[in-house]
Amino acid sequence: MLLIEIPVALLLGLTLVIRGWGRADEQTGTPTMDWVPILWLGGFTLGVLVIAVVFLYSAHPFAGAVQLLITAIALIFTLAAWHEQYDRAHPSPLPTCPTRAGTPCASSNLVTDR
Structure with missing residues (x-):
C-alpha cells in the first residue's frame, strides 16, 4: 500500500504546487479562501x-499502525x-496612521494621492 500511496502523495503535492504558480500577479483585493488543496489533502x-482501519480490522497491526502514522x-x-x-x-487589518486619525495606514500610491 505504501508503494501506491507515495506516488499518489507526490502527484497530489505536485499538482497543488503547479496550480498556485500564476496567482501572485492577479491579486486585486482580499482573496477568497481556496478550498481545493484542503479538500484534496482531506480526501487523501x-x-x-480507511486503509488503516481495514488493516487493523484484518489483523495486521503493524501495517495498520504505519497507516495511522501516515494518516497523522x-x-x-x-x-x-x-x-x-x-x-x-x-489578513490582519492595517494599523491606524498617527498622521490621519482613525484611518488605516496604506502605502502611498501616486495615482490616488493626487
Missing part, C-alpha cells in the same frame, strides 16, 4: 485512514493548508 487523509502526517499537512488559506483570506 480520509483514504489512508497527512492530517498535519491538511491542517497546515487550511491555516495558510485562512490566513490568506483573512
Whole structure:
C-alpha cells in the first residue's frame, strides 16, 4: 500500500504546487479562501485512514499502525493548508496612521494621492 500511496502523495503535492504558480500577479483585493488543496489533502487523509482501519480490522497491526502514522502526517499537512488559506483570506487589518486619525495606514500610491 505504501508503494501506491507515495506516488499518489507526490502527484497530489505536485499538482497543488503547479496550480498556485500564476496567482501572485492577479491579486486585486482580499482573496477568497481556496478550498481545493484542503479538500484534496482531506480526501487523501480520509483514504489512508480507511486503509488503516481495514488493516487493523484484518489483523495486521503493524501495517495498520504505519497507516495511522501516515494518516497523522497527512492530517498535519491538511491542517497546515487550511491555516495558510485562512490566513490568506483573512489578513490582519492595517494599523491606524498617527498622521490621519482613525484611518488605516496604506502605502502611498501616486495615482490616488493626487
